[in-house]
Amino acid sequence: MANRIGVYICHCGTNIHPKVDTEQVARFAKGLKNVVASKDYKFMCSEPGQDMIIRDIRSWSLNRVVVASCSPRIHEKTFQNACLRAGLNPFLFQMTCIREHCSWITEDSEEATLKAMHLVAAAVQRVNYHEELYSRVQTVHPDVLVVGAGISGIQAALDVAKAGLKAHLVERAPSIGGHMAQFDKTFPTLDCAACISTPKMVAVAQEPNINLMTYSEVTDVNGFVGNYEATVRMNARYVDLDKCTGCGLCLEKCPTNVDSEFEEGLAKRKAIYRYSPQAVPNKPTIDKDSCRVLNGKKCGVCEKFCPSGAIDYKQEDVEVKLQVGTIILATGFDVFDPTPLKQYGFGRYPEVYTGLQFERLNNAVGPTGGKIVKKDGTPPESVGIIHCVGSRDANHHPYCSRVCCMYALKYGHLIMDKIGHHVKIHNFYIDLRCFGKGYEEFLRRVQEEGVNFVRGRPAEVTDQALTPEEQGKLMVVCEDTLLGRNLRVPVDMVILCTAMEPRADAAEVARIFGISQGLDSFFLEEHPKLGPVSTATDGVFLAGTCQGPKDIPDAVSHASGAAAQAIALASKGETAISPTVSYIDPDICVGCKTCIGLCAYSAIEFDERRKISVVNQAMCKGCGSCAGHCPSGAAQVRHFTEREIFTELSGLLDPLAPRSVVSTEAEPVV
Amino acid sequence: MEEFEPTIVAFVCNWCTYTAADLAGTARMVQSPNVRLVRMMCTGMVDPKYVIKALLSGADAVLISGCHPGDCHYINGNYKARRRVKLLSEILTTVGLDPRRLKLTWIGASEGNEFAETVNELVRDIKALGPSEAASLGAM
């Protein structure tokens, strides 16, 4: 029996139509072999659009469907499900993209329409050879791996644990808490960051369903959704955590001082150190790069003084393998280093700080005990806050970091609150983006407190005084774009609202977990609107700022979303695995074994008895390395067979038959 | 005389270059519509037969594009593609096709602009090169 194909051309509102003459394309498709129904419609992905397909499958006994619309990366699943609902195997469907690759890339309507016709012809020709395929069902290991224990990772792990599932929480730093543990107060409510995050950190440590692994890194991941194996390297701390009581004597005695990461370089720590005052676990770690003993020098002071014999210079990194079903990445962000922006003098002028440094300066357990003071110990009388440093800047990050406006407002308020309302605060902003709940209200409050706002991006910060009043001050040089005037604003202290940027090693992490990065190098979500927590790799989810800049409430919601996805998979206990894997035709295979050497997953075995190669379907990922190379053509990837590709090529390349345009009068287009 | 408009087939991998092409479209980057995409799961899947078939069926050039070395979603499919393309280019010469008609690039998922540039550049190059010699190789 000949195939009965239905073809559907989407207008996507005005995104495809009228650039592509969809009506003409539909008419053209109607003239193609085996096409029995061909229609164009405003929104194919809408419910009426899908219903139309379902109705047609039933009433016209369609056994193949083609949709020409947006990228299949967006709606292929939507339409496959519609087919399924109508009782048609979803693999008897083909989608072709006439939006991203057609209507959106050219101004020329004729060209776009022509290209659309070729793409539709290719899809129609190809779909003739599609076969019914059925997904395999795979059990899902209930354990979840959460990578990164900032507020997002903590939230995700706690949610998973609350569902009664086991979460392995892996953190690279010696303590959990992430950036939030460094903050002082949080906008706009001004509750102290430690007061809301420390209880969560403690909850993690006490939760029996969480296996906390600090000072550890995931080095390798194998497997697929439901069955991942992760290799975690637990770095040597040179402190036996079981013996250590956390008394802190070693911290006092250690003679080696180095810059503290946690204090953003504003204070020193010892070579043996507690990551932060509220560290979880609250036990020290020896930093092997600065410890004298570990670098072959004489010392051993901590060992001598430790009352419980917990110091162990011989400790080695330990590798463990974890079996998990799903993975949540919560690896967070880095703070933009403003040194390259030489005009702002960071690193050159001691009174120029990054936002995160100011958080420490203001923190009760920070280097100054929470006193906002200059390096000379006196409080500033005036402070300049420069917004969008590294963000919204074509030379650095084009995106908005989403939190800077708000923390800048917070700083203004806190400085006045702590030092006094006589302190002059000047914000230099491009736009004020106060979009969250209670944010606009907070802006109003800070404005009423008398904080000054200058609209303009400062050209430079300089200590070159032009007048006696400027002596000893830092001048923020800026054009006030609302007044149209150039300003020199003398201040005692400058805070740079530095951008959030992807982790320096984001590319490496993306590789390990088999996910992609977006244009901004943050991890790429599956769909920008409707799939913001999943990735293109099944079973790997994103939580928090590793996906893009977020404030705390957004990061926490994102994390709970990721946890819900992981829990959903685990609670169902099984997942469907794509059947588009390789198959070696036993009648054609000559047993040359070429494919066995090519397979990156060791998914092909040699059957000694029949002298042929055989694909293990559970391990094959359908990459087609074997099919692309098989000298006898025995290996084929399902859904990407030679016949399917050849016919697709014919559709793309054959001259368009003119009859398509003529024949419309004779046969009514259905 | 009307300008020669080449037809180009691009075999692109789903994970990187196809995504980049989507991105280029979403960003409305103007591109020659001469390039028609065939979505493959990986460049390692591109059988040399497909390239030859395309070149013999009217394509003036073939682009194969996938993930950057080391980024292949399937570990190393792109390395396999690279080896094949190298061999294939030599074969093209022996049968009388200009080897510049087969191009291999790596375009990551985030590199929409890279994709648009590659497309426009390739179209420009092939326009300069002229129609495929395949039409006159009737005997093949």
Ligand code: FES
């Ligand atoms: S998946 Fe992109 S080249 Fe292999």
